[in-house]
Amino acid sequence: MNRINQDLIEQMASELQPVRPLKTSEGLLLVALATLVTVLLIELFDGLRAGILQGQSSAFFMIANGLLLVLGIASATSVVTMASPRVGNRHDAPKWTMAMAAVLPIAALITLAAQQSGADMLGDPYGITCLLAALSASSITGFALLFWLKRGAPVSLNAAGLHLGVAAGALGSAAYGLACPIDGIVHLGIFHVAPVIVAGLIGRLIVPRLLRW
Amino acid sequence: MIADEGTMAHLMALSQKGDKNAYTVLLSEASNWLQRYFRRKVPDAQLDDMVQEVLLAIHKKRASYDATRPFQPWMAAIARYRWVDHLRKVYRAQEDALEDNDAFEDSDEEAVLARISLDRLFVHLSEKQAEVIELVKIEGHSIRDAARACGQTESAVKVNIHRGLKKLSALIEKAE
Numbered sequence: 001m002n003r004i005n006q007d008l009i010e011q012m013a014s015e016l017q018p019v020r021p022l023k024t025s026e027g028l029l030l031v032a033l034a035t036l037v038t039v040l041l042i043e044l045f046d047g048l049r050a051g052i053l054q055g056q057s058s059a060f061f062m063i064a065n066g067l068l069l070v071l072g073i074a075s076a077t078s079v080v081t082m083a084s085p086r087v088g089n090r091h092d093a094p095k096w097t098m099a100m101a102a103v104l105p106i107a108a109l110i111t112l113a114a115q116q117s118g119a120d121m122l123g124d125p126y127g128i129t130c131l132l133a134a135l136s137a138s139s140i141t142g143f144a145l146l147f148w149l150k151r152g153a154p155v156s157l158n159a160a161g162l163h164l165g166v167a168a169g170a171l172g173s174a175a176y177g178l179a180c181p182i183d184g185i186v187h188l189g190i191f192h193v194a195p196v197i198v199a200g201l202i203g204r205l206i207v208p209r210l211l212r213w
Numbered sequence: 214m215i216a217d218e219g220t221m222a223h224l225m226a227l228s229q230k231g232d233k234n235a236y237t238v239l240l241s242e243a244s245n246w247l248q249r250y251f252r253r254k255v256p257d258a259q260l261d262d263m264v265q266e267v268l269l270a271i272h273k274k275r276a277s278y279d280a281t282r283p284f285q286p287w288m289a290a291i292a293r294y295r296w297v298d299h300l301r302k303v304y305r306a307q308e309d310a311l312e313d314n315d316a317f318e319d320s321d322e323e324a325v326l327a328r329i330s331l332d333r334l335f336v337h338l339s340e341k342q343a344e345v346i347e348l349v350k351i352e353g354h355s356i357r358d359a360a361r362a363c364g365q366t367e368s369a370v371k372v373n374i375h376r377g378l379k380k381l382s383a384l385i386e387k388a389e
Contacts, residue, residue: 008265009240012272018231019276084279085290089386153274155294155385213274 027080027148031171034144035072038137038175046133046179061183064104064192065174071097071196072141072170075163079145082160083152091156094163101170101193108189126182127191133179134195138172142199149211157208165203169196215249216242222284229275240268243288250292255299263299267292293385300350301378337384342377345370 042048051057074097081089145164154160173195180192216224221242227235247264255263270291278287335343341363348359349370360367 002261004261005244005265005268006241008268009237009244012240012268013233013237016228016231016233016236019229021229021280022277023279084277084282084287085294085386086282086286087289087293087386088286089290091386151276153270153277153291153294155290156383158383213270 022083022148022152024077024080024084027083028077030144030148031076031080031141031167034141035171035175038140038172039178041140042137042175042179046176048178049181052178058183060185060188061177064183064185064188065177067101067104068170068174068177068192068196071101072167072174075167075170076141076145078163079160079167080148082154082156082163083149085153085155091159091163094166098166101196104185104189105193106189108186108193111186111189124182124187124191126180127187130176130180130182130187130191131194131198134173134176134192135169135198136172137176138168138195138199141171142168142203146207146210149207153213154211157211158204160211161207162200162204164207165200166196168203169199172199215245218283218285221246221288222280225275225278225284226280229278229280240271243271244268246285246288247292250289251296254296259299263296266299267295270295290386297378297382297385300346300381337387338377338380339373341365341369342373342380345373346377349374 039048049057052061071094074093078091078094082091142164145167149160149164173192177188177192180187182188216238221239224235224239224242228239244264247267248260251260251263267288271288274291278284335346338346344363345359345365348354348362349356354362356367356370359365360370363370365373
């Protein structure tokens with residue numbers, strides 16, 4: 001080893017301070033807490049819809065929010081593990097869950113086409129409200145994941161940005177979905193999936209710049 | 214001889230707790246490991262700088278190592294990240310130089326060694342991307358010369374370099 005490397009090593013060793021290693025379980029707990037806080041804030045400001053556990057909502061409501069939740073968990077788990085890089089890491093789960101969740105807008109568009117009532121969608125009084133509210137609801141989880149990644153050493157920056165956006169959007173949309181009074185497939189498949197797409201795009205375009213190290 | 218995976222993982226776990234002796238040994242071993250890792254990927258003149266850059270990254274990001282997982286794949290991911298970043302910097306410098314109409318000198322022997330080992334990572338790139346990255350970034354030819362040598366337009370060479378580097382940066386965690 002040359003003298004410069006030796007000097008550098010001695011200097012780094014002399015400055016060494018204990019560090020708290022990142023643990024995947026703690027990252028997932030952070031995401032769970034962020035989502036819980038989001039739900040509590042939604043309950044505080046908007047009120048969760050009644051009768052969910054009593055089965056008073058439609059099957060579409062359960063399926064759509066369930067798919068969004070699974071998508072959010074898969075993407076958030078991918079982001080959390082990206083903070084601790086490793087050659088050999090795979091981040092395929094979000095891709096498959098994104099494909100799974102894509103069933104929702106496809107079903108919505110097929111339903112719209114069959115009913116020949118595209119104008120109904122444009123006239124949906126809750127559509128844009130749900131889109132914006134779900135995007136707002138995704139911000140807490142998004143910042144929590146960003147904080148986690150900044151503590152770590154992500155090396156797949158574009159994938160990290162996309163997965164962070166999708167995770168935040170899906171968990172935010174699923175959380176706000178608990179307050180949404182409409183449970184038709186067209187509304188859920190379009191206005192509750194759109195926040196995931198928007199958040200994913202924002203994450204992919206902005207987050208990599210914030211993560212570079 | 215370089216320490217094995219288990220020893221390095223153990224030393225890193227101790228280092229995270231603040232053990233300075235363990236850390237000194239670990240960084241020395243890591244330095245040797247990185248010298249070997251980069252030897253055929255980076256020209257000799259840049260090898261020490263590259264190793265030092267990765268050692269600093271290891272120091273800065275040591276909390277991101279999970280002691281329940283292997284150490285060397287973690288260090289390799291950081292080494293690859295810094296290496297791709299290094300390639301990008303070289304490319305930007307070359308583009309700046311090109312704008313000043315400065316031609317590049319021919320590659321030296323070290324660059325040839327770099328090209329040999331880079332071929333292994335290039336299997337994920339298209340033939341055109343790999344060809345122009347080799348010519349411009351590893352051998353140091355100008356965009357104009359590379360375009361002439363491989364029968365592409367200068368714009369196509371730039372696009373292929375840009376896309377090739379983008380692809381390489383997405384392959385950092387991919388196991389070969």
